[in-house]
Amino acid sequence: MATLTGNRRQILTASAALTGFSLISTRSALAADLPRKATALPLSDVRLLPSDFKTALDVNHAYLVTLEPDRFLHNFRKGAGLKPKGESYGGWEKDTIAGHSLGHYMSAISLMYAQTGDPVLKARASYVIDELALIQGAQGDGYTAGFQRRRKDGTVVDGKEIFPEIMAGDIRSAGFDLNGCWVPLYNWHKLYGGLFDGQTFCGLDKAIPVAVALSVYIDKVFGSLSDAQVQEVLNCEHGGINDSFAELYARTKDPRWLALAERLYHHKVLDPMVAREDKLANIHANTNIPKVLGLARLYEVTGKPDYRTATEFFYERVTKHHSFVIGGNGDREYFFEPDAISKHITEATCEHCATYNMMKMSRQLYSWSPDASYFDYFERAHLNHVLAQQNPKTGMFSYMTPLFTGAARGFSDPVDNWTCCHGTGMESHAKHAESIYWQGDDTLFVNLYIPSTAKWAKKGVSLRLDTAYPYEGDAKLSLTAMRRPTRFKLALRVPGWAKSVALTLNGKPVEASRDRGYLIIDRVWQAGDKLALSLPLDLNIEPTNDNPGVVAILRGPLVLAADLGSVDDDYKATDPALVGNDLLAGFAPVAIEKARFKTVGIGRPGELTFVPFYSQYERRSAVYFKAFNEADWKIEEASFLTEQARQRDLAARSVDVMHLGEMQAERDHNLESDVSWPGTYRGRNGRDARSGGFMSFKMNVKPGPLVMQASYWGDDRCEFDILIDGETLTTVSHKTPVKPGEFFDEAYPVPEALTRGKTTVTVKFVPKEGRSTGMIFGVLLFTAAPSTAA
CATH class of the missing domain: 1.50.10 (Glycosyltransferase)
Structure with a gap:
């Protein structure tokens, strides 16, 4: 997928991305250009x-x-x-x-x-x-x-x-x-x-x-x-x-x-x-x-x-x-x-x-x-x-x-x-201004472009930062007051994602050195001086660090999300995907000053509106997308849509889930146990109970037919009873490997008599004498699928 440019490591490494400077000296800067330590302004x-x-x-x-x-x-x-x-x-x-x-x-x-x-x-x-x-x-x-x-x-x-x-x-x-x-x-x-x-x-x-x-x-x-x-x-x-x-x-x-x-x-x-x-x-x-x-x-x-x-x-x-x-x-x-x-x-x-x-x-x-x-x-x-x-x-x-x-x-x-x-x-949310400005020796750093005023007591300088960043790429730093003209260095951070940058002083080009991701201007400053920094806010595709076919969209530092509607409305649609040989070409601005875009020809199953992710307080969002080129999409479309529908259906029918082996989930579900230990295997948390012991926990239920699903490792040998409020639901017996080398799920219908009139039940796993439950990697309760019989 050659169009999926950029990756997380590149985006989070500032100095590697600085190219194409405009109106700036690109001479190499010595390490001495910046101090070795810094503290934030109070x-x-x-x-x-x-x-x-x-x-x-x-x-x-x-x-x-x-x-x-x-x-x-x-x-x-x-x-x-x-x-x-x-x-x-x-x-x-x-x-x-x-x-x-x-x-x-x-x-x-x-x-x-x-x-x-x-x-x-x-x-x-x-x-x-x-x-x-x-x-x-x-x-x-x-x-x-x-x-x-x-x-x-x-x-x-x-x-x-x-x-x-x-x-x-x-x-x-x-x-x-x-x-x-x-x-x-x-x-x-x-x-x-x-x-x-x-x-x-x-x-x-x-x-x-x-x-x-x-x-x-x-x-x-x-x-x-x-x-x-x-x-x-x-x-x-x-x-x-x-x-x-x-x-x-x-x-x-x-x-x-x-x-x-x-x-x-x-x-x-x-x-x-x-x-x-x-x-x-x-x-x-x-x-x-x-x-x-x-x-x-x-x-x-x-x-x-x-x-x-x-x-x-x-x-x-x-x-x-x-x-x-x-x-x-x-x-x-x-x-x-x-x-x-x-x-x-x-x-x-x-x-x-x-x-x-x-x-x-x-x-x-x-x-x-x-x-x-x-x-x-x-x-x-x-x-x-x-x-x-x-x-x-x-x-x-x-x-x-x-x-x-x-x-x-x-x-x-x-x-x-x-x-x-x-x-x-x-x-x-009481300290949004704590990291904008930093000081070290004779240098003032500007690290975040957030509209603000500040006093640099060491140099007797007052300053003001005006910007609509990250919605606009321009930032203006004004030295509003000084005791006297004073020499010091101003170091302006150039974000790692920026492909170019332009800088002027009092409306004219200015020479700046570069060191550790900063533009550094060393001069005698006086009240009224104004620096103007301009950064292009380009759209960028960021693949996940393990799969180039799963991507997120950013504009500058701003993560964009597809707006999927109000939280008041259930989301039951198929997860959206992006399809195209040049995905970025498929984004068109709707309101650039609000970082709003729409897809044109690349949204599946339909076109999407993208907005800043953080602003989706009461909206549903999509942040990560499966991305396909046209040829791959034709192959993947049927299986992709089928699997998405299955997962969405199961999520919609879910009543409660117990993540065994995880401290918070076990506490939330009032886990009790004896001769039982949490553990991990193949990157998944789980818990087992051994002969003479048990594990039990509360789960929410709702009226109607339910199904309990438990997740296992295919090579485990186990034999145990599952009880609901003291009544045996089923006996699980895996005396030989069921699915060697892989995780698998087993589902057990829950008779309505075990849940009728209840909002919670106690689920208990009790190993047979001399046996264990094996490692159980999660328990899910969900409503039974509607009958399709005529």
């Missing part, structure tokens, strides 16, 4: 001008001021024996993970204060810190937390109960659960982040004594454990707790916290990264990205090269081998095999938290060695995933951003649907 010194980013910020600001700190503090006070002042929020805040949202809230309001100067937000951050100090006083030992513990009998109690058990060596750690508590260390990591942001952005130094007091308690817990026991604890998701203590060390200079940070190193996951081995497949993405952020912070405070090696290797693998076109990663929250994007375009792609953290990593790596390619990834994710994650009409946030054709984005509720991505959403 968020308080940058203000957004009208744009979709400013709209997202304003909508989030309006939402944050409606939230009540006392509702977040409900469990914190209750656990300390103090009367709560407000009812807790809903969603995860009413589960055993309760309390994590307080940290996100603290970070969000602190960032928003820096971005807007709203004194109400600073006052609320100050109030929360005072409350936490009061709670620690009531606890008497520095402890403060909102998470809870579910005992084996189902009773829910304060989460502090688990720590004496752990200190005594009774450690029950798996996935998301630690002794009946949902990710307590992850929870604390969020709280530390909120405390640190309160100090950084609101100047609230009193946050640090609260952080230190809590750390004394946590250090006591880990001080009771052997190194092997620490690793057991770390098998439960712990966020970036290593980052928390590295940051506390950086702020207090107390070596106690550095020692603790380095001790909380998860060998199982991090050692392969130090060795530059990609073993990411089938691990939970956002469980592990924060651990690497912790290594990055440890590198900054210790200079140990292994920490940097692991961070850089992980970032390269995720952004170039595990990421979708919008910059997100993960399918059902998990990494999969590298370079396998086309096999994982589902309704559960791109958890926002994972992208939020990868963008943090971009910033850290960039600060160590400024290179425009880091912002090619950052911009892609910021524009196409983060902006897509907040509905500007409601201010609410999505958990996943599905890339499956026809899928709808689901958005949270302001009160009753708190999740991790609701929390990171509040943060992401």
